[in-house]
Amino acid sequence: REELPPGDVHLERRADSPDNELYSMQKIPFLSNIFNCLFSTGTSDPFIKFKLDGKNIYKSKVVNKNLNPIWNELFSFPIRDLDQTLHLKVYDRDLRSNDFMGSSSFPLNKLELDRIIPLTLPLEDPNSVETDMGVIILEACLSIREEPAKRNHWPKRVDFCMCWLFQGQPVSQAQVGRFTCGQKNQVWTGIYTVILVEGQDMPDCGQGDIYVRLRVGDQRVRSKNLCIKANPQWRESFDFNHFQDAQENLMLEVCCKRGRKSEELDIDLTRLPVNQRQLYTCVLDPNKGKLVFLVTMTPCSGASISDIQSAPLDNLKTLQETLMNCLRDLKDVGYLQIKLIKATDLPSTDISGKSDPFCTLELGNSKLQTHTVSKTLNPEWRTALTFPIKDIHDVLVLTVYHDDGDKAPDFLGKVAIPLLTVSNGQQITRMLKNNNLSRTTKGSITLELNVLYNPVRAGLKTFRPKETKFAEDNPKFNKKLLARNIYRVRKISMAILYTLQYIKSCFHWENTQRSITAFLMFVVTVWLWELFMLPLFLLLLIGWNYFHITPGMASYSQDLVSSLFFLSFQESEKKGLMEKIHMIQEIVLTVQNTLDEVACIGERVKNTFNWSVPFLSFLACLVLFLLTAALYYIPLRYIVLVWGVKKFTKKFFSPYAIDNNEILDFLKRVPSDVQKVRVQFYI
Numbered sequence: 001r002e003e004l005p006p007g008d009v010h011l012e013r014r015a016d017s018p019d020n021e022l023y024s025m026q027k028i029p030f031l032s033n034i035f036n037c038l039f040s041t042g043t044s045d046p047f048i049k050f051k052l053d054g055k056n057i058y059k060s061k062v063v064n065k066n067l068n069p070i071w072n073e074l075f076s077f078p079i080r081d082l083d084q085t086l087h088l089k090v091y092d093r094d095l096r097s098n099d100f101m102g103s104s105s106f107p108l109n110k111l112e113l114d115r116i117i118p119l120t121l122p123l124e125d126p127n128s129v130e131t132d133m134g135v136i137i138l139e140a141c142l143s144i145r146e147e148p149a150k151r152n153h154w155p156k157r158v159d160f161c162m163c164w165l166f167q168g169q170p171v172s173q174a175q176v177g178r179f180t181c182g183q184k185n186q187v188w189t190g191i192y193t194v195i196l197v198e199g200q201d202m203p204d205c206g207q208g209d210i211y212v213r214l215r216v217g218d219q220r221v222r223s224k225n226l227c228i229k230a231n232p233q234w235r236e237s238f239d240f241n242h243f244q245d246a247q248e249n250l251m252l253e254v255c256c257k258r259g260r261k262s263e264e265l266d267i268d269l270t271r272l273p274v275n276q277r278q279l280y281t282c283v284l285d286p287n288k289g290k291l292v293f294l295v296t297m298t299p300c301s302g303a304s305i306s307d308i309q310s311a312p313l314d315n316l317k318t319l320q321e322t323l324m325n326c327l328r329d330l331k332d333v334g335y336l337q338i339k340l341i342k343a344t345d346l347p348s349t350d351i352s353g354k355s356d357p358f359c360t361l362e363l364g365n366s367k368l369q370t371h372t373v374s375k376t377l378n379p380e381w382r383t384a385l386t387f388p389i390k391d392i393h394d395v396l397v398l399t400v401y402h403d404d405g406d407k408a409p410d411f412l413g414k415v416a417i418p419l420l421t422v423s424n425g426q427q428i429t430r431m432l433k434n435n436n437l438s439r440t441t442k443g444s445i446t447l448e449l450n451v452l453y454n455p456v457r458a459g460l461k462t463f464r465p466k467e468t469k470f471a472e473d474n475p476k477f478n479k480k481l482l483a484r485n486i487y488r489v490r491k492i493s494m495a496i497l498y499t500l501q502y503i504k505s506c507f508h509w510e511n512t513q514r515s516i517t518a519f520l521m522f523v524v525t526v527w528l529w530e531l532f533m534l535p536l537f538l539l540l541l542i543g544w545n546y547f548h549i550t551p552g553m554a555s556y557s558q559d560l561v562s563s564l565f566f567l568s569f570q571e572s573e574k575k576g577l578m579e580k581i582h583m584i585q586e587i588v589l590t591v592q593n594t595l596d597e598v599a600c601i602g603e604r605v606k607n608t609f610n611w612s613v614p615f616l617s618f619l620a621c622l623v624l625f626l627l628t629a630a631l632y633y634i635p636l637r638y639i640v641l642v643w644g645v646k647k648f649t650k651k652f653f654s655p656y657a658i659d660n661n662e663i664l665d666f667l668k669r670v671p672s673d674v675q676k677v678r679v680q681f682y683i
Contacts, residue, residue: 047059047062047093048071051087082108083107102123105121119137120135120136121138122134187304189244191239191240191241192269192297194293198234199230199291204228204230209225209228209257210227211254211255214240216240216248216250217243220470236468242269248269251265252265254284275296278294279292280295300388302335302387303387304385305384306384307382307384308382311384333457333461334392334452334453335453337385338384338449339384339449340383340385341381342379342382343444345377345443353377354377356372357379357401360398361397368385389451390467391466392453392458393420397414397416415431416437427448430445526641599672607671608667
């Protein structure tokens, strides 16, 4: 900041002051690059409040003991109507109360679009005898702003952006463009691909996990956890969207779950060459090793926002170019076009019974946003949006919000549509659902979808690693979520158990016809078995389900099961406190016992091989030696055939025999680590 040149100050003794202590300032010349406020006497601690429609939209910082304060602040806020008037009030901060020092205002219709206008606003106070209360000099710009939602922030659609530039010295055009206009479009023009390779010469001490956090702007991801060692190998790829004219840096931070962090690495991406892979080997804090990664900048031109009348894929020339890109661009699988037409019967959020709805659309890590339609429950956006498709298995998520100005938008409804279920060119209407998509809410949305993709590339991409989602907030414990996951695991385990019981019933001859059929199929399959029969069997099973399960009935039964499941949770909410406590105890006990069983099996297998109990390990060696000799001299199909015949005929020779599993019975004799600590089996 430049120093203020001295001004001519003339002090005049007031005749009505008996103590000759009060003076009035007659003249203080103000400069074009600072704020000057002429106050009555002494020094002040001035600050400014900005109001629009009676609401405080911004409060400046306090400049202590200064009659010529320089704020050097900048802020922006949304406006709905150019007929509004912005009010400014200057206060002197005091310990007990803030003293009013003058106010000013001006209509917003004086501003011009995308042009910085300097303003000189004289302060006024109707209750003061002073005619010259000072002035405020500022710069303002009116611009259309379409800023994508940021992580950990609610998405916001801003129709107009007011940007106030408090300055003490001239500002560069790049800074003005960044702050006054914001990001004028949400369309990304390229993709940064970061391949996290490895760490080198890292401290190899202690136990725990190590991972890397990566950030470009508000796009955040996190690598997988690896055990702490000198040269951890991540070998992961992450994609970040590049927005035009954005000052973007890649931030990397190596973290340990025990709380230790390295210094954050800052990589400038603005000078990164296009379509050229750059290798970086960055040194971390002293004696903390190095981090090796690759960065590539790839142009991308598939995202767009336009009026529904000029939708890109409706133009024959654009359609041909898009099809050529699908064949040429190896990064993308295809393109998705959404014609967002309207929403009907939305919930009301204002006192007037209306809402100001806008819609965000998410496909993977990409997000676009529509404009806000004011004061209506039946908005018509009539907007066409296009996305490049990276994975044909992605799900398009549309979320409708109520724009609440500078506050967090209110959620109105959400819809999720898998890309593989899209019928091109067909106008559809979907009912809105709640935030976790578990039940329908009030309102519906009408849209038309078109998906163009390369089936060959989509199939090959299916066997590649799935794109890592941008990091969200740390998950919190939720008893309903825990109960739902346990329910899902129990459902799968019950299906497996029923299958095993069905096979067991064939061995026990509970149904003679079924057991005879199973026995003959077993003998023929084992006798004629070849390795190619395994994928053939799975192919026949999938084909059988294709011809005998209709998609409509499958989806209906799935929706029915999910609805009954969530109804059971709603009923559980009505239970008393003690019943909820017992339910939580039962859930925790189930998880505890399951983890104990899994841990015991793993530890017993380990202890078998490390001779924790020599007798059992010697017995295992003997069985493995006999099994090796048998498999060497006898073909496998004969051994399996003998085992199967023995299983089917066991019911006839020993009708009262107890069923057992020899391997599990053996493992139950091997102590787990907990049992080794409690009881000293062997040393």
